[in-house]
Amino acid sequence: MTTEDPREPAAGRGPRLLDRIEKIGDALPDPVLIFAFCIAILMFVSVIASAGGWSAVNPVTGAHLKTQSLLSEANLAKLLVDMPDTLTGFPPLGLVLVVMLGAAVAERTGLFGALLGDAVRKLPRKVLTPAIFVIGLMSHHASDAAYVVLIPLSALIYAESGRHPLAGIAIAYAGISGAFAGNIVPGQFDVLILGITEPAARLIDPNFVMNPLGNWWFTLSIGILFTPIAWFVTDRIVEPRLGPWRPDEAAMAQAGVSLDALGEPQRRGLRRAGIAALVIIALFAALTLWPGFTPLFDEEAVGPRRMTPFYQSLIAAFMLLFLTSGWAYGSATGAIRSHRDVVSMMGQGMKDMAPYLVLAFFAAHFVAMFGWSKLGPVLAVKGAEVLQGVGLPKPALLVSLLAMSSGLDLVIGSASAKWSAMAPVVVPMMMLLGISPEMTTAAYRMGDSIFNIVTPLASNFPLVLILCQRWRPNFGVGSMIALMLPYCLGFMAGGVLLVLVFVGFKLPVGPGASGVYTLPPAASAPITP
Numbered sequence: 001m002t003t004e005d006p007r008e009p010a011a012g013r014g015p016r017l018l019d020r021i022e023k024i025g026d027a028l029p030d031p032v033l034i035f036a037f038c039i040a041i042l043m044f045v046s047v048i049a050s051a052g053g054w055s056a057v058n059p060v061t062g063a064h065l066k067t068q069s070l071l072s073e074a075n076l077a078k079l080l081v082d083m084p085d086t087l088t089g090f091p092p093l094g095l096v097l098v099v100m101l102g103a104a105v106a107e108r109t110g111l112f113g114a115l116l117g118d119a120v121r122k123l124p125r126k127v128l129t130p131a132i133f134v135i136g137l138m139s140h141h142a143s144d145a146a147y148v149v150l151i152p153l154s155a156l157i158y159a160e161s162g163r164h165p166l167a168g169i170a171i172a173y174a175g176i177s178g179a180f181a182g183n184i185v186p187g188q189f190d191v192l193i194l195g196i197t198e199p200a201a202r203l204i205d206p207n208f209v210m211n212p213l214g215n216w217w218f219t220l221s222i223g224i225l226f227t228p229i230a231w232f233v234t235d236r237i238v239e240p241r242l243g244p245w246r247p248d249e250a251a252m253a254q255a256g257v258s259l260d261a262l263g264e265p266q267r268r269g270l271r272r273a274g275i276a277a278l279v280i281i282a283l284f285a286a287l288t289l290w291p292g293f294t295p296l297f298d299e300e301a302v303g304p305r306r307m308t309p310f311y312q313s314l315i316a317a318f319m320l321l322f323l324t325s326g327w328a329y330g331s332a333t334g335a336i337r338s339h340r341d342v343v344s345m346m347g348q349g350m351k352d353m354a355p356y357l358v359l360a361f362f363a364a365h366f367v368a369m370f371g372w373s374k375l376g377p378v379l380a381v382k383g384a385e386v387l388q389g390v391g392l393p394k395p396a397l398l399v400s401l402l403a404m405s406s407g408l409d410l411v412i413g414s415a416s417a418k419w420s421a422m423a424p425v426v427v428p429m430m431m432l433l434g435i436s437p438e439m440t441t442a443a444y445r446m447g448d449s450i451f452n453i454v455t456p457l458a459s460n461f462p463l464v465l466i467l468c469q470r471w472r473p474n475f476g477v478g479s480m481i482a483l484m485l486p487y488c489l490g491f492m493a494g495g496v497l498l499v500l501v502f503v504g505f506k507l508p509v510g511p512g513a514s515g516v517y518t519l520p521p522a523a524s525a526p527i528t529p
Helices: 013-027 031-052 073-081 083-088 091-108 111-121 125-142 145-160 165-178 188-201 216-242 249-255 264-289 303-333 339-352 354-373 375-390 394-409 415-432 437-450 461-469 477-504
Strands: 055-057 064-066
Touching: 031 354, 031 375, 055 375, 064 375, 073 083, 073 354, 083 091, 083 354, 091 111, 091 188, 091 303, 091 339, 091 354, 111 264, 111 303, 125 145, 125 165, 125 216, 145 165, 145 461, 165 216, 165 437, 165 461, 165 477, 188 303, 188 354, 188 415, 188 437, 216 437, 216 477, 264 303, 303 339, 339 354, 354 375, 354 415, 375 415, 394 415, 394 437, 394 477, 415 437, 437 477, 461 477
Parallel strands: none
Antiparallel strands: 055 064
């Protein structure tokens, strides 16, 4: 039998507040309907703004910006005639679909699961906590496979080590979801979120080009800083509170997981997948660095901009990396017997993207209509004027954005949905105040990930709760919040510190991505009211 700490978490103001937030969140409609409401409100506001003559001067181009009614003849025609183009022209849509074509094969062949499971099995017990956390960071590329593979395996390996399995679940969940803004290697989410930033930045700078690696140094720093924080919280706060644990074979069997070693087909598949990955990496390195033939290197550009073609090719690189390595693994294990299996897996991956396509339709129209109304740049210029008058320092602005993102995360789980709504206003405004789109995106991402692990509205929260109940049947939502809240508080403190350091020391947020933004010389004069 298991020996559990009989003490229940004390009911204080914190849990009661979170319960209220949960009730409010449950009452909110689906994000699709939220975007529909936003479009209706946007149309109403655009009519008032146009009638009132709201306008501003773009400090970059000098153009006179005047708000436009979305109910005007031209805009109504654009809405109805260009509806297919509005959807297909939504920048994140194509980026995500391309990457997912490859990721679907890697996930369905079992490559992601094998990589995660094998990594956990080989962990030295002395560094169990930080190692699982780092694997959780790396597993962001594995999509939902991280939840269904890494979390139950972490619980089992903790239990077999004589440690509390709920602590294993907590550290894995903290790495996968609580530190979602961090990563060691960029992936598809970087492409998605910075793809939303790009059209927002172009409201001020029409020449702005999305850099898929624009947040790499920041996300890498999160991984470095948050690992010791998560280690301390787990070993000094979470696990002592859970009490002692005595291994129970019945409980392990109920958990439905096992630490059986990989078979020879899986090991052979991993070797083939590694070779395939090295081939893709070598191919893109050659296309960037090969003397006399550099289609992914702009010889005529200056400075970091010479790498722009390489950055833009990373979408294709991720797709090919996942596709070829997944195919190589599946051919060795028998998951893929012919090219038809690969095509079927890619089709299933697109099928799984159906909910995102529905959301993207409404998000694309909201973003496009926001641009047609000219409300974004006008509000950005006017907001910059107000903030310049107040004199808030840049660190305070970014910390405020982080706090806003964290608050919204409690009630709206989709990071891309929130950013699609916020970016058209926040990104241009920060640019006018000297903060780069990449730095603004990094601050938003930091805030968005902090409360992922305590909000019941998160898509994977119920799954993790069920996994906890396999080890403690009476484990409820309040217990889950109490288990994960210390990580949230630690990550909040670390995230604020990281944002302050990056903006305070003007550190680059990624390769070729400065944390500051400088207006062209002709537009560097103060903004005229």
